Amino acid sequence: xxxxxxxxxxxxxxxxxxxxxxxxxxxxxxxxxxxxxxxxxxxxxxxxxxxxxxxxxxxxxxxxxxxxxxxxxxxxxxxxxxxxxxxxxxxxxxxxxxxxxxxxxxxxxxxxxxxxxxxxxxxxxxxxxxxxxxxxxxxxxxxxxxxxxxxxxxxxxxxxxxxxxxxxxxxxxxxxxxxxxxxxxxxxxxxxxxxxxxxxxxxxxxxxxxxxxxxxxxxxxxxxxxxxxxxxxxxxxxxxxxxxxxxxxxxxxxxxxxxxxxxxxxxxxxxxxxxxxxxxxxxxxxxxxxxxxxxxxxxxxxxxxxxxxxxxxxxxxxxxxxxxxxxxxxxxxxxxxxxxxxxxxxxxxxxxxxxxxxxxxxxxxxxxxxxxxxxxxxxxxxxxxxxxxxxxxxxxxxxxxxxxxxxxxxxxxxxxxxxxxxxxxxxxxxxxxxxxxxxxxxxxxxxxxxxxxxxxxxxxxxxxxxxxxxxxxxxxxxxxxxxxxxxxxxxxxxxxxxxxxxxxxxxxxxxxxxxxxxxxxxxxxxxxxxxxxxxxxxxxxxxxxxxxxxxxxxxxxxxxxxxxx
Amino acid sequence: xxxxxxxxxxxxxxxxxxxxxxxxxxxxxxxxxxxxxxxxxxxxxxxxxxxxxxxxxxxxxxxxxxxxxxxxxxxxxxxxxxxxxxxxxxxxxxxxxxxxxxxxxxxxxxxxxxxxxxxxxxxxxxxxxxxxxxxxxxxxxxxxxxxxxxxxxxxxxxxxxxxxxxxxxxxxxxxxxxxxxxxxxxxxxxxxxxxxxxxxxxxxxxxxxxxxx
Numbered sequence: 134x135x136x137x138x139x140x141x142x143x144x145x146x147x148x149x150x151x152x153x154x155x156x157x158x159x160x161x162x163x164x165x166x167x168x169x170x171x172x173x174x175x176x177x178x179x180x181x182x183x184x185x186x187x188x189x190x191x192x193x194x195x196x197x198x199x200x201x202x203x204x205x206x207x208x209x210x211x212x213x214x215x216x217x218x219x220x221x222x223x224x225x226x227x228x229x230x231x232x233x234x235x236x237x238x239x240x241x242x243x244x245x246x247x248x249x250x251x252x253x254x255x256x257x258x259x260x261x262x263x264x265x266x267x268x269x270x271x272x273x274x275x276x277x278x279x280x281x282x283x284x285x286x287x288x289x290x291x292x293x294x295x296x297x298x299x300x301x302x303x304x305x306x307x308x309x310x311x312x313x314x315x316x317x318x319x320x321x322x323x324x325x326x327x328x329x330x331x332x333x334x335x336x337x338x339x340x341x342x343x344x345x346x347x348x349x350x351x352x353x354x355x356x357x358x359x360x361x362x363x364x365x366x367x368x369x370x371x372x373x374x375x376x377x378x379x380x381x382x383x384x385x386x387x388x389x390x391x392x393x394x395x396x397x398x399x400x401x402x403x404x405x406x407x408x409x410x411x412x413x414x415x416x417x418x419x420x421x422x423x424x425x426x427x428x429x430x431x432x433x434x435x436x437x438x439x440x441x442x443x444x445x446x447x448x449x450x451x452x453x454x455x456x457x458x459x460x461x462x463x464x465x466x467x468x469x470x471x472x473x474x475x476x477x478x479x480x481x482x483x484x485x486x487x488x489x490x491x492x493x494x495x496x497x498x499x500x501x502x503x504x505x506x507x508x509x510x511x512x513x514x515x516x517x518x519x520x521x522x523x524x525x526x527x528x529x530x531x532x533x534x535x536x537x538x539x540x541x542x543x544x545x546x547x548x549x550x551x552x553x554x555x556x557x558x559x560x561x562x563x564x565x566x567x568x569x570x571x572x573x574x575x576x577x578x579x580x581x582x583x584x585x586x587x588x589x590x591x592x593x594x595x596x597x598x599x600x601x602x603x604x605x606x607x608x609x610x611x612x613x614x615x616x617x618x619x620x621x622x623x624x625x626x627x628x629x630x631x632x633x634x635x636x637x638x639x640x641x642x643x644x645x646x647x648x649x650x651x652x653x654x655x656x657x658x659x660x661x662x663x664x665x666x667x668x669x670x671x672x673x674x675x676x677x678x679x680x681x682x683x684x685x686x687x688x689x690x691x692x693x694x695x696x697x698x
Numbered sequence: 699x700x701x702x703x704x705x706x707x708x709x710x711x712x713x714x715x716x717x718x719x720x721x722x723x724x725x726x727x728x729x730x731x732x733x734x735x736x737x738x739x740x741x742x743x744x745x746x747x748x749x750x751x752x753x754x755x756x757x758x759x760x761x762x763x764x765x766x767x768x769x770x771x772x773x774x775x776x777x778x779x780x781x782x783x784x785x786x787x788x789x790x791x792x793x794x795x796x797x798x799x800x801x802x803x804x805x806x807x808x809x810x811x812x813x814x815x816x817x818x819x820x821x822x823x824x825x826x827x828x829x830x831x832x833x834x835x836x837x838x839x840x841x842x843x844x845x846x847x848x849x850x851x852x853x854x855x856x857x858x859x860x861x862x863x864x865x866x867x868x869x870x871x872x873x874x875x876x877x878x879x880x881x882x883x884x885x886x887x888x889x890x891x892x893x894x895x896x897x898x899x900x901x902x903x904x905x906x907x908x909x910x911x
Contacts, residue, residue, distance in 0.1 A: 252732035324743050332736040340727035362739055366747035374754065377848060382838035385754060385848075391763045391841050400750060679720035686720070695720050 170254035171669055172239050175261050177565060179236025180558075182265060183229050189272070190224035191632070193217045195625050198589070202622035204610040214606035215289035220271065222292030223312065225546070226408065227319045228268045233554055234415035235326045238354045240565065242330060244660035244667060245348045247339025247676040252332035260325035267318030274311035288312040291604070293405065294375075296386030296397035301379050310379065313372045320365045327361035330354050339659075341678040346698070348658050348681065349432055352439045353418035356446045357411055363450065364407035371400035395460060402453035410449040413545060414442065416513075416553035417484060420506050423560050424488050426656045427503035428495030431694070434487045435681065441480035441487075448477050458529045467526045474524035481517055485510065500654075501575030505556035508583055512548030516541060519594070534604075537597025543590050555582070555635070562639075563653045567665040568646030574638040578631050585627025592620045657682035737886045741893045744856075748897055751852055752904055755845045759909045762840040768910040771833045778821035779902055782857070785814035786895045789864075789888045797881035804884075805871050811891070812868055815861040822854050846905060853901050856894045863887055 157165070166174060197217050200208045209217065239257065243250055251257050274287045288308040290299050299309045334347065334355045375397075377383040384390035386397045425432045432438060454462060454470040462470070488510060497503065519541040523529050532538065555578070563569050596617035601608065608614055652661040662684055663672055680686055680694035759768075792807035826847075829835045837847045867884065870876050876884070 252736060328736055328739040328743070331739045332732045335735040336729050336732040338729060340725075341723040358739075359742075362743040363746040366743055367750045370747050370750035370754075374848065377837065377844070383844040383848065384838070384841050385844060391758075391761050392844075393757070396754065396757060400754075403750075677723055679723075693720065 170250075170258045172243050172251045172254065172257060173565070173667060173669075173671075175257055176236045176238075176240030178261060179232040179239060179264070182268070183231075183233035183236060186224055186228035186268060187233075188632070188636075190221050190229060191629075193221040193224075195629060197221065198622040198625045200606065201608070201618050203619065204608055204615060206607060209606070211606045212286075212289060215291075215604075216287040218604060219288050219291055219312070223271060223288075223316065224268075226292065226412070227316055228271065230412045230546070230550065231319065231323055232264055232268075234357075234412060234550075235323060235330075237415060237419070237557055237561070238330055238357070239326065241561070241660060242333055242351055242354050243337065244564075244663070244671055245351050245658050246334065246337060246342055247659050247672060247678065248333065248337040249671050249675075251329045252337055253329050256325050257329050260322040260329070263318045263322035263325070267315045267322065270311055270318065271315035274308055274315075278306055278308035278311055280305075280307040293398075293401050295401075296375070296392075296394045297388050299375060299379075299397075300387055310376070313376055317369055317372050320369050323361055324365050327358035327365075330358040331362070334358075339676050339678060346678060346681050349421035349435065349438055350418040350658075353414050353421065353442050356442045357414040357418070360407050360411050360414070360446045360449070364404050364411060367400050368404035371397060371404075374400075395457075398457055398460065399453070402456045403450075406453040406456060407446075407449050409542075409545065410445060412550050414446070416509065416550045417442065419553045419557040419560070420488055420509060422658065423502050423506045423556055424491050426560075426654050427498045427500060427506070428492045429498070430491055430495040431682065432487070433490030433493075434483075437483060438487050441483040444480040445477060445484075448473060448480070452477060455524050455526075455529070458526045459533045471524060471526050475521065478517060478521055485514060485517075500559075501570070501572060501579060502556040502560040504576075504579045505552045505559065508579075509549055509552045509556065512544060512552065512586075516544035516548055519544065532597060534602055535597035536593045536601045536603060539603055540590050540593035540597055543593070547586055547590065555579075560654070561660075562642070563649030564660055564665050564667070566643060566646070567649055568642050569649050569653060570642045570646060571638050574634055574641075578634045578638065580631075581627050581634060582631035585624045585629075585631060588624025588627060589621045590624075592617050592624070596621070652684070655688075657685045659683055662687070731882060733882055733886045737889050741889065744893065748852070748900070751849045752900060755849045755904055755909065758841045758845045762842045764840045766833055766835050766839070766842070768842055768846070768905070771829060771835060772906055772910045774906050775821060775825060775902075778818050778825075779898065781814045781821070782818045782895055782898050785811045785818075786892050788814065789891050793881070793885045793888045796876070796878060796884050799878040801871070801877070804876075805868075808864065808868055808871060812861060812864045815857055815864060815891075818857055819854060819861065822850065822857075849901060850905065853894070853897055856897065860887075860891050860894050864891070 166178065169175065196209065197214070200206050200214060239251065242248075272287075278286045278288070286306075286308060288294070288304075288311060290304060290309060290312065294309065294312060298304060334351055338347065374383070374385040378385050378387055378392075384392040386392050386394055388394055421432055421438060452470060452473045454466060455474045458467060458470075519537070523532065523538060523541055559570050559575055596614055599613050599617065601614050601617070608618075649665050651663060651665050653665075654661070659672075659676055659678070660667070662676065676683065678686075680698050682694045686693040686695065788807050789811040792804050792811060795801075795803040795807060835843045835846075837843050864887070867876060867887065
């Protein structure tokens with residue numbers, strides 16, 4: 134699909150101008166990265182940092198699966214298992230999902246709207262470093278968690294940290310404090326990014342780009358940032374209350390003094406459910422850019438797509454207690470949260486049909502990003518269907534706290550979000566580095582990971598239906614759980630192999646990948662009009678756009694999009 | 699000739715004739731300033747933050763297991779409230795004065811705003827002193843103490859941040875560094891101050907009116 138179209142891009146700079154990277158000494162290069170306020174560098178630092186923590190938290194997951202592969206295994210002790218479980222969950226959400234996804238938005242939003250940077254570049258750097266040191270604090274708990282009393286190590290309270298387990302009498306030492314402070318810092322950093330993204334999308338668009346002409350990805354970045362603005366503060370507020378409990382003797386969640394453990398659950402899930410959408414909306418955003426390009430068609434139903442995203446964001450703020458059916462809400466409460474949960478499936482269904490509508494009748498190019506995107510469509514559908522099952526209160530009472538729930542949300546987090554992160558990396562790697570990832574290794578990565586994912590998480594649904602509870606460090610033989618667990622653990626091997634291929638591919642392509650040029654996919658949004666990698670100022674001349682696909686207009690002056698919009 | 703072909707032919711002719719040009723882009727291309735959108739986003743996220751603390755306060759009204767209870771020890775902080783709310787007026791007038799280039803008038807109104815904010819903090823300090831040393835209510839006493847000091851304290855932290863920002867601008871004004879071109883930044887700071895005042899109305903109603911009945 135690549136072609137020499139340089140001469141048709143008046144609004145870009147030539148590759149040669151940026152290709153002359155002079156080899157600076159290591160200290161200077163480090164200094165450049167540490168002091169940068171460039172949205173592209175910070176975006177890559179977010180993604181790179183997130184991928185490093187992904188490998189760490191992934192190894193923790195692999196250890197968990199190793200321990201559960203056979204009954205009565207003694208690879209880790211119960212305490213160590215609980216720490217693995219807590220850090221795996223916390224890290225995957227705050228140290229992996231959030232930074233990788235905000236990293237992509239950081240990198241792409243200014244490029245896609247023809248801006249030279251985010252609205253507040255220094256605030257952006259501030260947010261990154263808050264996230265970075267917050268993340269280090271979480272793993273530092275392994276060293277510092279014991280405190281003066283030497284009690285405890287890493288936190289072992291689950292990623293949801295239910296009270297009153299987190300109160301001082303039950304959680305000695307500093308493990309819970311590290312959990313609080315680390316996530317508090319990361320959340321403030323994310324809030325800063327969210328403010329920045331909103332200000333950028335509304336105030337920095339290039340001439341001609343009305344809200345109605347913003348790429349779908351930018352729209353979804355706005356919805357995502359809006360959701361972060363209102364969903365993260367509840368967690369921060371609850372964590373501050375918990376700190377007050379632990380250090381000043383307040384009683385927010387202290388049941389002995391009339392405090393309520395249930396209130397923590399409400400506050401946590403008021404954050405926790407929208408957080409799922411904070412993570413999945415970027416996946417929608419990637420799909421909405423990648424699927425049209427590899428189907429060679431415009432996105433089907435742009436307006437409906439944007440409206441559905443706003444609806445998802447809005448409804449997701451009112452469904453949190455479906456995580457709490459088993460605590461015994463009132464019947465009216467149950468009915469409300471079942472209904473609101475069902476409502477989410479309507480805009481979500483609209484989105485799936487729109488992606489299918491985009492592919493329908495298109496010339497589909499099965500390159501690696503598209504393969505991951507197609508797998509995403511199927512897996513996200515299944516994740517949504519099990520979500521509807523669990524959203525029905527009586528069904529949830531039966532299966533709550535079993536591996537069915539674990540399988541369901543891993544289907545969302547891996548089957549949908551991680552698959553789209555892979556798709557996005559294959560798709561935008563050429564833009565960020567100037568080099569293509571290898572197509573053949575991409576195929577290996579895709580199939581190994583796909584097979585591994587389904588071996589592990591399809592099987593865990595059945596383990597859950599067979600009654601296997603979550604968060605147990607081992608189980609007895611003879612309860613019909615052995616084969617499910619063994620298959621699930623074997624699946625991890627395939628996923629790990631896939632990851633090795635992926636990391637190898639990245640390392641090799643950085644050195645010797647095929648040169649990408651500025652527009653390797655024959656795409657339509659503004660980031661492909663500038664050099665790969667883009668210069669610090671993004672665009673030599675600020676672009677002027679007339680339609681949702683400005684590059685299509687440039688490449689096809691005889692039949693521009695603005696005639697039909 | 700099918701209709702599709704006819705359309706294609708028509709469009710081609712159009713291009714050849716050169717009669718098709720993209721719709722005009724408004725010139726100048728004006729978008730809301732990043733300061734405004736950023737401040738609106740900040741206020742939105744702060745609102746969510748306060749909502750949780752107010753929710754916790756309301757949730758725990760009447761749930762304290764031991765005295766003191768709010769209606770026995772709280773009295774309306776009327777002078778404080780009047781001061782803080784009037785500071786919203788003075789900061790709005792100050793902001794308007796600056797955008798008209800009346801620096802001296804701005805400086806006087808700005809100083810009054812700062813003084814009113816500091817008065818509020820002193821008033822809160824006196825109230826806390828009374829509650830802690832004379833009534834014996836601390837954050838560990840009961841749920842009322844826990845939620846009262848957290849919510850009022852959180853608001854006072856915001857007043858403190860605002861007062862520091864106002865003091866910084868005051869210093870810069872005295873140094874002669876604030877001019878008409880900074881009017882929009884000053885206006886954004888005034889938005890934050892209005893927000894803090896609006897939160898006080900909610901806190902006042904929750905703590906001193908509804909919570910102390």
